[in-house]
């Protein structure tokens with residue numbers, strides 16, 4: 001009686017151990033991010049993990065514990081070219097060989113690499129089943145295809161100007177031409193050479209943005225100034241009247257000023273390029289919730305409705321007779337879209353059709369209130385140096401707010417109360433000295449200011465800065481950020497003591 005009970009107990013313990021092992025194995029197989037299917041030696045489906053269900057669309061209940069032949073029936077309507085998949089599967093369960101083949105699952109389309117290998121007993125090598133592993137390679141294949149397509153497009157685009165350059169060079173070496181003809185050919189060559197340079201530069205820009213290695217430096221930015229600067233950069237080219245209409249209280253946006261200048265330049269120069277008859281261009285902005293939308297409206301050639309969704313694609317150019325003479329790379333808007341997307345914004349275009357002008361727009365996020373508080377205001381256009389200053393000030397326990405130009409700093413001064421300012425004198429647009437005067441008028445003489453500049457200052461200039469309450473004038477060099485942070489920290493400590 002006791003013996004039977006103990007044998008019973010052992011049996012129950014062994015059963016429990018086996019169940020536990022199976023449960024652990026199932027949990028392990030389910031946790032793996034590849035599809036795993038086990039077929040036992042009686043050709044019955046013994047394991048079917050979650051990923052196998054996700055990849056094939058076949059739930060475990062439909063196949064688990066059933067003959068492997070149901071697998072064929074279940075998968076037949078879901079796979080491309082079933083006969084060849086079936087042939088592969090039949091071969092795969094043959095004697096101890098590893099078999100690998102790709103399959104394509106339909107709706108949603110997935111490309112899956114399958115490998116089938118025998119499961120053997122370690123003691124004597126007897127085959128006790130087969131392991132099928134399913135690996136989803138859809139994303140990798142798509143990336144490969146996109147890369148190939150891009151390389152194809154780029155080589156095609158580069159070939160045209162290159163062929164023209166080589167062709168004209170050969171022609172001029174082979175024959176003698178009048179001076180006038182030579183000039184004309186050289187002019188064409190120069191144009192094609194420039195186009196080649198533009199293509200390569202644009203392409204590298206785009207690759208940099210897409211590869212993620214061209215990092216943008218986001219900080220509070222004044223759009224009014226960026227727009228004015230972009231328009232000033234375009235001056236000198238064919239004149240269209242550019243009207244700027246911005247709301248008075250346009251808030252600061254979170255942006256990399258240089259990158260936004262590139263977007264503005266692209267959209268403004270397009271507005272000009274594609275308005276060959278001239279015609280006014282209007283730059284406007286409006287605030288929608290926590291976004292600012294900037295629009296560039298022209299009265300030029302317009303865009304046909306079927307082209308609108310493709311305008312921001314790489315190398316897309318509208319093919320119409322009226323713009324055959326207008327040169328371009330078809331990459332500008334693709335670059336603009338990428339830049340705006342990295343900012344978390346959106347781009348778009350509207351047009352009432354050919355000949356009816358167009359409106360291109362982009363959105364940027366308004367600077368959130370908590371991003372404009374800090375102990376020290378850094379007015380510095382050199383992003384690298386600004387970041388270094390930020391780090392050195394942080395070492396001294398001070399937080400900072402960065403303004404890339406004097407206009408953004410003006411805006412910030414109206415909004416925040418910094419305890420100190422680090423100021424560069426050579427700024428794009430308004431000078432540092434002028435900003436200092438405005439700062440003193442707004443905040444009085446008490447605010448400590450440290451000047452860091454590459455500008456060669458003579459004695460009278462340094463003296464003028466000193467008399468307007470600048471606590472230190474430092475020459476910009478590698479250690480200057482650390483020195484500036486120390487001067488700021490000391491000035492603030494002195495203030496507290498007083």
Ligand code: ADP
Nearest residue numbers: 270271274302317318328329330331332333358
């Ligand atoms: P491109 O170097 O060709 O100007 P973009 O990427 O800047 O390249 O623009 C793509 C295409 O969009 C242009 O070729 C042009 O056909 C169309 N496009 C862009 N801006 C305008 C505009 N303001 N008016 C009409 N068409 C435009």
